[in-house]
Every structure is written in structure tokens, then in C-alpha cells.
Amino acid sequence: xxxxxxxxxxxxxxxxGAEFMAGQEVxxxxxxxLMSDVLAFSRPGSLLITGLAxxxxxxxxxxxDLAGILFVDGKTPAExxxxxxxxxxxxxxxxxxxxxxxxxRLQANGLEPGGRP
Amino acid sequence: xxxxxxxxxxPRVPWEGAEILYSEIYQIVGDDFEHGGEAAAKIKAILKxxxxxxxxxxxxxxxxxxxxxxxxxxxxxxxxxxxxLPTAVRVILSDRGEGIPDIAQALxxxxxxxxxxxxxxxxxxxxxxxxxxRNTDEFEIISTPGVGTTLRYTIHLQS
Numbered sequence: 001x002x003x004x005x006x007x008x009x010x011x012x013x014x015x016x017g018a019e020f021m022a023g024q025e026v027x028x029x030x031x032x033x034l035m036s037d038v039l040a041f042s043r044p045g046s047l048l049i050t051g052l053a054x055x056x057x058x059x060x061x062x063x064x065d066l067a068g069i070l071f072v073d074g075k076t077p078a079e080x081x082x083x084x085x086x087x088x089x090x091x092x093x094x095x096x097x098x099x100x101x102x103x104x105r106l107q108a109n110g111l112e113p114g115g116r117p
Numbered sequence: 118x119x120x121x122x123x124x125x126x127x128p129r130v131p132w133e134g135a136e137i138l139y140s141e142i143y144q145i146v147g148d149d150f151e152h153g154g155e156a157a158a159k160i161k162a163i164l165k166x167x168x169x170x171x172x173x174x175x176x177x178x179x180x181x182x183x184x185x186x187x188x189x190x191x192x193x194x195x196x197x198x199x200x201x202l203p204t205a206v207r208v209i210l211s212d213r214g215e216g217i218p219d220i221a222q223a224l225x226x227x228x229x230x231x232x233x234x235x236x237x238x239x240x241x242x243x244x245x246x247x248x249x250x251r252n253t254d255e256f257e258i259i260s261t262p263g264v265g266t267t268l269r270y271t272i273h274l275q276s
Contacts, residue, residue: 035239039179040248044171052239056186059154060239063161063178065171080151 001026001111003068003091006047009109010095010102012070016082017091024091026067028114031103035060042066046114049102053077058084068092072099119262123220126255129273130205139167139201145185147193147214150238157181160199160208167201169274176252177206177272183245184210184268190235191215192265207255207271216262224250 003024007014014021030042031049035056038048044065050057053075061069062084068091071077076094077085085092095102107113141163143156161178181197188195192214200207217223224246231241250256255271 033239034242034244036183036242036244036248038239039183040244040251044175050239054238055151056154056239059158059182063154063157063175063182065175 001106001109005109006070006106006111007093009105010070010093010097012093012095015076015092015094016085017068017089020089021091024067026111028112029070029103029106030066030114031099033099038066039064041115043114049099051075051099053081055081055084057081058088061085061090062088066090070095070102072097072102121217121220121260121262122258123224124255124257125250126253126271128255130202130207130271132269135200135202137200137202139163139199141199143197143199145188145195145197145212147189147191147195149189150234153186153189153238154182156185156197160197163199164201164206169206173206173272173274177208180249180252180270180272181208183240183248184208184270186238186240187245188212188214190231190241195265203274205254205271205273207269210268211265212267213265216264216266217258217260218262220258220260 003021026047029047032038033052045067048066048069051072058081071094074096164174192212195212198209226247227243229243235241253270254273257269260266
């Protein structure tokens with residue numbers, strides 16, 4: 001699925017990284033609020049879907065080589081988080097939808113889970 | 118003083134006297150959640166400059182981030198030393214803190230003494246030490262209750 005298709009499907013607001021999204025394909029996603037789960041089980045290149053808007057979500061995306069971050073429930077991270085993600089050159093998105101809603105819509109549209117569980 | 122030790126993996130390079138291509142020490146301060154992850158990020162940037170395999174960099178970065186968050190959650194302060202060797206990358210993390218009374222218990226996935234504040238940061242679910250073990254080839258824990266803990270972990274480089 002193209003990142004732009006995902007943005008449209010989930011009615012996302014693009015906080016950062018619109019310039020990286022042209023033609024960018026999202027091959028998998030990993031949804032969790034527990035960053036240790038993301039570190040343990042996500043595949044590189046997955047889109048992180050989370051309700052955790054602390055600086056640790058941005059560091060997790062960095063060390064785990066994730067393709068972008070999507071915050072659910074309308075969460076918008078504080079400026080230090082945005083500044084850190086800006087240096088990582090990955091898209092930062094937010095949607096009003098809940099995590100289960102996001103996951104079910106992505107699965108219905110054929111996006112793979114990016115690891116276990 | 119009761120020192121607890123635990124280790125896994127086949128030691129390939131001695132901890133003393135090995136050839137070290139690059140070494141740097143990073144300071145970590147306990148309870149400093151706002152900066153939790155910076156040491157791991159700095160080390161990742163260094164490893165990229167060495168042109169190491171992406172999988173090696175990812176594995177060590179994950180181990181470093183978990184180890185760094187453990188210090189922030191449970192210790193007063195620590196030094197995290199990166200060593201790049203010709204055949205391996207490794208980290209020595211020495212903290213001053215309460216130590217680990219029962220290492221075997223702490224290594225069980227899901228065992229945790231975390232507070233709600235720690236869990237609000239996405240950590241503290243009892244996966245830290247298991248995640249370090251999962252991502253390294255050698256891993257050693259030396260802990261003295263009431264004094265502190267030293268973690269030493271290594272990833273071997275393929276020739």
C-alpha cells in the first residue's frame with residue numbers, strides 16, 4: 001500500500017515528512033504502546049502505529065529501523081519528539097481513529113502485520 | 118558482598134587485552150526519561166559511520182536502548198562504553214544502583230518491578246533483559262545488590 005493511500009484511508013494528518021511520501025510503499029505495520037514489544041518483534045521497515053507520544057516512540061522508530069510513525073486517537077507529540085523525528089527523515093502521522101480501528105482497516109486493505117505477536 | 122553472575126554465549130574475544138579500533142563512553146542519568154534513548158541513538162550513528170551491516174547495527178541499537186532505559190528506570194547513573202573491535206562490537210554498561218538480587222528471575226519475560234510512570238513510557242513490562250539477550254551473541258550480567266550492575270554484551274561480525 002502506498003503511504004499516501006494509507007493517509008487517505010485513515011484520514012491522517014501529516015505532521016512531518018510529506019516530502020518523503022511520494023511513491024513510498026508501506027509493506028507492513030506494527031501496532032503497540034509497549035516499545036519493548038516493538039523492539040522485540042517488529043520487522044525493519046514497518047510502520048509503527050502507537051498511542052505512545054513520548055520521546056521513546058521516536059527513539060524506538062530510529063533504533064528499530066521503522067518506516068514511519070502513526071499516532072492514534074488524535075495524539076500529537078510534543079515539539080522535542082517532532083524535532084527528533086525530523087532528523088530521522090521519516091513520516092510522522094496522526095489520526096483520530098483508535099488503534100483497533102486503524103488495524104482492522106489496514107488489514108481489510110491487505111497490509112501485513114510487521115512481525116509477531 | 119554477594120556478587121551475582123550470569124552469562125550466555127561463547128566468548129570469542131577476551132574482555133582484557135583485545136584490539137580495540139574505537140571506544141567511547143556515554144553517561145546515562147537515572148530517572149532522566151526525557152533523554153532516554155539518546156545514548157543508543159548516538160551509538161547507532163557511530164556504527165553507521167563504520168559501515169557495519171544494518172542487521173548488526175539494529176541488534177546492538179535495540180540492546181543499547183533497552184539497557185539505557187533500564188538505567189533510567191532502575192539505577193542512579195551509569196556509563197555505557199561502546200567498543201568496536203575487528204571481529205565484534207560490544208558494550209560495557211556499569212551502573213550505580215540497587216542491583217539485581219535474582220538475575221534468573223529478572224531474565225524471565227514478563228517479570229517486572231516497574232512503576233506506572235515507567236510503563237507510561239512504553240517500557241517496564243519485563244522485556245528489557247530478555248530483549249538484550251535476544252539481540253546479542255554474548256551477554257553477561259554481574260550484579261551486586263545495593264551497589265550496582267554491570268552488563269557486557271557482544272555481537273560478532275561476520276568476516
